[in-house]
Amino acid sequence: MHLRQRSDIRASEITPEAVYRQRRNVIKMLGLGAAGLVAGCGSENAPSAAAEAPAAEPKALSVTRKGEYTLTDPPTSYKDATHYNNFYEFGTDKGDPARNSGRFRPTPWSVEIAGHAEVTGKYTLEDLLRPHALEERIYRHRCVEGWSMVIPWNGISLADLLKRFKPTAQAKYVAFTTVNRPSEMPGLRDAVLDWPYREGLRIDEAMHPLAFLATGLYGRELPNQNGAPLRLIVPWKYGFKGIKSIVKIEFVEVMPRTTWNIAAPREYGFYSNVNPDVDHPRWSQRTERRIAGDGLNLFGNRIGTRPFNGYADQVAGLYAGMDLRKYF
Numbered sequence: 345m346h347l348r349q350r351s352d353i354r355a356s357e358i359t360p361e362a363v364y365r366q367r368r369n370v371i372k373m374l375g376l377g378a379a380g381l382v383a384g385c386g387s388e389n390a391p392s393a394a395a396e397a398p399a400a401e402p403k404a405l406s407v408t409r410k411g412e413y414t415l416t417d418p419p420t421s422y423k424d425a426t427h428y429n430n431f432y433e434f435g436t437d438k439g440d441p442a443r444n445s446g447r448f449r450p451t452p453w454s455v456e457i458a459g460h461a462e463v464t465g466k467y468t469l470e471d472l473l474r475p476h477a478l479e480e481r482i483y484r485h486r487c488v489e490g491w492s493m494v495i496p497w498n499g500i501s502l503a504d505l506l507k508r509f510k511p512t513a514q515a516k517y518v519a520f521t522t523v524n525r526p527s528e529m530p531g532l533r534d535a536v537l538d539w540p541y542r543e544g545l546r547i548d549e550a551m552h553p554l555a556f557l558a559t560g561l562y563g564r565e566l567p568n569q570n571g572a573p574l575r576l577i578v579p580w581k582y583g584f585k586g587i588k589s590i591v592k593i594e595f596v597e598v599m600p601r602t603t604w605n606i607a608a609p610r611e612y613g614f615y616s617n618v619n620p621d622v623d624h625p626r627w628s629q630r631t632e633r634r635i636a637g638d639g640l641n642l643f644g645n646r647i648g649t650r651p652f653n654g655y656a657d658q659v660a661g662l663y664a665g666m667d668l669r670k671y672f
């Protein structure tokens with residue numbers, strides 16, 4: 345399937361001149377094409393959906409286990425982590441998810457567990473989370489576009505959750521699906537991606553102790569724009585693997601189709617491991633713009649990107665013997 349084009353409104357027609365120029369610069373910096381074309385994961389486009397009321401302040405969480413996965417890297421500010429987002433269901437501009445997700449209702453929520461497992465069914469989020477203590481994990485978060493953040497997530501180990509359902513030997517992969525609610529997600533009106541958003545992991549990746557399901561960040565419930573109420577975090581992979589607002593988890597035998605791979609198969613592979621040695625076809629992945637402290641560091645210094653986003657010691661073994669240029 346080829347990439348579909350969004351409605352043809354020129355950014356300059358609806359955006360103040362300075363903002364428009366800055367956006368064009370970012371597009372240029374990211375090596376993307378003309379404004380208005382959804383050229384890749386999270387290209388910087390004009391707001392695509394009518395502005396809606398922003399959501400209320402998220403509630404505090406009680407996090408009982410802290411500090412097992414921490415980093416010394418300075419964290420990204422809460423403001424940047426929650427106002428510079430990719431969540432195309434709310435629009436393709438970085439500010440759209442915060443601006444347009446106020447009508448989204450993450451409660452009540454249920455998740456369907458399906459496929460090759462001894463236990464399957466539909467569970468309320470509360471039932472799903474009840475046996476687990478919420479942890480804090482400070483992870484690097486590297487977007488395929490070339491920016492990165494350091495975010496204290498709150499949530500549970502993906503493996504701990506999956507094991508409860510006793511996957512069978514036929515469960516070779518795990519497929520995830522995002523909710524599809526056009527009345528609450530104005531971006532779904534634009535056919536920029538093949539909705540609903542879908543992602544997947546090989547079962548051993550999903551069972552790796554670093555793979556995480558987040559319900560919060562910075563000790564508060566996930567704001568809608570970050571994927572409320574439940575989203576995936578795979579810190580050694582590009583950010584688009586981190587599917588948001590999950591409603592279905594399915595154990596499958598065959599490698600599942602994934603949204604960005606469907607949109608642009610030559611650009612976004614199934615594995616999507618952070619790899620400075622394998623360029624995106626349209627830009628280098630050698631360096632990243634770290635958004636830490638205060639401000640987006642739009643034209644600041646870039647830092648070197650590390651293999652597997654700095655988690656090689658823990659995860660490189662999952663890919664032993666694989667040609668990572670072929671399995672990108």
Ligand code: MTE
Pocket residue numbers: 385386425428429430431432433485486487488522541569570571582583584585586587588589
């Ligand atoms: N999940 C859904 N459902 N829809 C999306 O558009 N964008 C992905 C990923 N998960 C996306 C998604 C991309 S490209 C990135 S980089 C991360 O979410 C961004 O997560 P953040 O906004 O919390 O930083």
